[in-house]
Structures are given as structure tokens and as C-alpha cells.
Amino acid sequence: MRVTVLGANGMLGSDVVKVLEALGHEVKPLTRKDVDLTDPRTINDCRWLAKKNADWVVNCTAYTAVDKAEEEPEIAFDVNEEGVLNLCGKLSGGPRLIHISTDFVFDGSATAPYIETDETNPLGVYGQSKLAGEHYAEAMLDDPIIFRTSWLFGPAGKSFPLTMINAHNAGRTLRVVGDQVGCPTYTVDLATAIASAIEERLAPGVYHACGTEAMSWHEFAERTLSNYKGEAVTLEKISTADYPTPAKRPAYSVMSNEKLSAAGINPWRPVDSAVEEFVERLRRMGTVAQHSIQPKL
Template sequence: MKYRVMVTGAAGQLGYDVVKTFQAGGHDVMACDRDQLDITDQQQCRETINAFQPHIIVHCAAYTAVDKAETDENMAYTVNVTGTRNIAVAAEKVKAKLIYISTDYVFDGTATRPYQEFDLTNPQTVYGKSKLAGERLVESLCTRWFIIRTSWVFGVHGSNFVKTMLELLEKRPRLQVVHDQQGSPTYTVDLARLVSNLSLTEKYGIYHASNSGTCTWYEFAQAIAEEAAKQSGFKPSAVLEPCTTGQFPRPAPRPQYSVMDHLAIRTNGLPPMRAWREALIAFLNELSEQQAE
């Protein structure tokens, strides 16, 4: 069956791949970025969604500047809470399924085992608190919803840790990378595929989604250097050195441990996402193809 799918934040790194995935599946996709839709304008959300009558809305648009949010609290809440409410209310009016993209930042990062979907949340940053508030509005205002929490996202269309490392590895003689924060990288192509698969079901609820396996940022940087070195033309010169979070103080505290257990993916019979290093290799191949064009 062909569905009408609306994607907010369509120009972002995840939104771009979500649009591409649904289009590849033969669906009618309305890709909305801030130029086409101001999610903080309730009337515009209502009119746009009512006119398109989507079966599925994937809400990728968000305020994601984690450090800036600490001093720009009003804007973070306006986008992540008010904007999400506007999308949720309009989605419910047309009986659309709503997929809300959330984050590992809803947890405090003090766990010693992977976070499950039903563990207590305890965000420590304005960004995390605003995303959790968005989750609660989706749960209370919609009857057909999926909340997908993800972490350490990287994709070809946007800025991210992998791209930054590729640039710095060639420019710097030495590079210090944090080795005391642990998590799971997530490739947008794999996440978009899960979003698409899930949206065609009625397996509503909260999902934790990332590529399989865990690493620290330093271990992730090591893998980036090793895998990129196998590609022609890439000559990393930087020597990687592990360091502590304390050596790089940031306005917003980073979770020490943000590994998420994929309990809902397993219990709902969905295929697990591939290992993060395998996903990294696929990303590097996609990036080199893009650069060759």
C-alpha cells in the first residue's frame, strides 16, 4: 500500500535519510524543513497537515544544540515542546501515526547497565528535559505513537562526530578524544530503515534504537581513523590520545554512560540493527561515493 508520509526536519541528517527511505518504498512524501513549515506556529501546522492528510508523520525537527540550550532555554522549549505539541495535536486530528525522534539525554548517564525503554528518566540538561517534555506530550495527545530514542547519530547529510574526526585527523598533529563516556553510534541510514519498518506496523510504544555494540568516543575515533585509512586518498596524520571529560568542560554535562538496551526491538520481533563498526564502514563508503560525484 502507498502511504502519504510527512517528515519534519527533512533537511537534517536523519530527516534526509527518512525522506529517501520512504520515497524508495514508493510512498508519497512531503518533506518539510523550517522553510516549508514553522512547527512553532500551531495554525500553520494544523493547515499544512490537514491539507496533506498524511497517514504517517515522522517528527525529526528539533532544537539539538545541546550546549547552547543551557542559555537559550526558551527557544529549546519552544521548538522541542511547543513545536511537538503542535505536530501532535494536528496529527491526532487527521488520525495520523506519529513517530517522535528522541534521545539518550532523557537519562542521567549514571547507569552501569544498558538503559531499557521503561527505566526511569532523569535528564540533566535543558536539551534532555525539553525532549522528555516532548515525549510526554506525544504520549498524552496522540493515540497512535512511536517514540524512538537514539544516540551518537551520524549521516552523510549533516555535521557529526565522524565528519569532524575525518577533518581533524588530517589537520592536527595530535588529537585528544574523551575516553570516559560510553555509548552506541547510530547510522542514519539504518535508523531511517527502522523508522520506515516500524511506521507500517501498529507496534506502538517507546523504542531504543542504535547500532549494536558500544564504545567510548576515543574508541569510535580510533575506528574512524582505521577504517578511513583503508580508503584511497585519506592520510590521517594525527596521533590519537585518550582524555577525560574533565579535561573538556562543556556548558551541558554529557552522559557518562548512554548505552541503550534494544528491549522493545527484540520483544516486538524486529530485526536488530547491525554492529556500529559495520555501519561506520557503510557510511565511509557512502561519503566517498558522494564526494566522487
């Protein structure tokens, strides 16, 4: 398939490009320098968004600074809402779109995993702007696929587990929130789900697409550092109230993948093995130190 990937240098986009290329697809990676979603002219001029050059467009772009969005909502909406409107204007009648959205469209008051038809109620600007983008994709295109994902981590960007490793290496005492629960999602697994959606010509609609293990940030941090160090690491657990942030976050944003799974797409590996590969890639890239355990003399 001929696939154009927007946001190709982002955390998800860079692994989407790698996975699709490894599967033999004809991939055109585009960055903000090639196409700025807030500038309709760059979209209209881009031949890689036209049907004669692409079968699919995967939109991995977003304004993702959850806290900063509270200070600059117009920028978040420019990218996450207007940007999707601009893009869909070009794609109408053209290549099929896979658009990435977020668990932050929910308010976290559920007690069981969210399904696609559950009521949305974003708590902050980021979630509101992403939900507005979903609505444009659904309204403007005949057959879009929207993948809502959560707690992404991959070696190409600033992710929570990398922040934990860096803080640990800097000798900082880590206190991590234990009362927000979600599903960590490895970028390679999500990229694999995207590739399967393309290959299987998945039916249009909203799909939850995230790792299958629910845990708190605290547990995720402990599991990451234990993997990184090769020995059990215990961290102090704090509550959301102990760590106030400008944006409110859902306390429970676990999503059910059942709809995607029923369509035969189920690439999610256990968090520990995803973290192991993630850490190994960080080491190979030189992003984190090769040897973290002090040699015993």
C-alpha cells in the same frame, strides 16, 4: 503508505526520506520553510499533516545544539517541547506520529543498558526539553511511537565522525574523551527501523532504537579514522574532566533495543560496516577527500 517527514533536510530526516522512497512509500518531505513547529499557523495550514493526505508523520525536527541550549533554553524548549505540543494539536485523530527522542533523557548513572521504563533524569536543557516533548506526544495522542536514539551519524549533517575526519585532515592532534559510553547509530539503520515500524504498524509506546555496539567517543573516533585511512589509527584518550563542556552529558547512555527487537525490528549493522558505508557516501558527495592515504613513491 503516505508518510510526511518533518525535518527532511536534517541528518536523520534526509535518510528517512531516502529509505522510505526506496521502499516505495509516498513521501512528502517538509523542511522548516514549509512548517515551523514554533509557528502553529504553519502547522494548521499544512495539508500534509491531515489524515486525508498522510497515514504517518515522522518528526525528525529538533533543536539539537546540546551545549548552546544551556545559553538559550527558551529556544530549545520552544522547538522540542512547545513545537511537539503544536504538532500534536494538529495530529490528534489524524495520521500516526513517529517522534524521535534521545538517550540524553537519562543521567548516565546506570551500569546496565537502559530500558524504556527506567527512570529519566536529564542532565541538561536539551535532554529536559526532549523529555518534555515526549510527554506531550504521549499525553496528546492515542497511539504515538517514540523512538529514543543515540549518537547519530549520517552524511547529511555535522556528526561526530565527520568532525573527527575533518580534524584529522586538518592535521590537528586529536585527544578524545574515553569515559563517556554510548551506542553510535547510523541514520540509515534508524530510518530502516522507522520504515519497519510503519510497515508493521508497530504498537504505540516508547522504544529504544540505537546501534547495538556500546563504546566510548575515543573508540568511536579510532574506529572511524582507521576505516577512513585504511590502517589502524591510535588517538590520545582523555577524560570528561579534561574536556569541559557547557552541558553535562551522561557518562553511560547505552540503551537496550530488546523491546523493539521483540517486535521484530532489528536493522542494526555492526559499527564498522555502518562507518564504511558512511565514509563511502561522504567521499561520493565530495564532503571528504577521495584518497586519504599518501601514495608511497
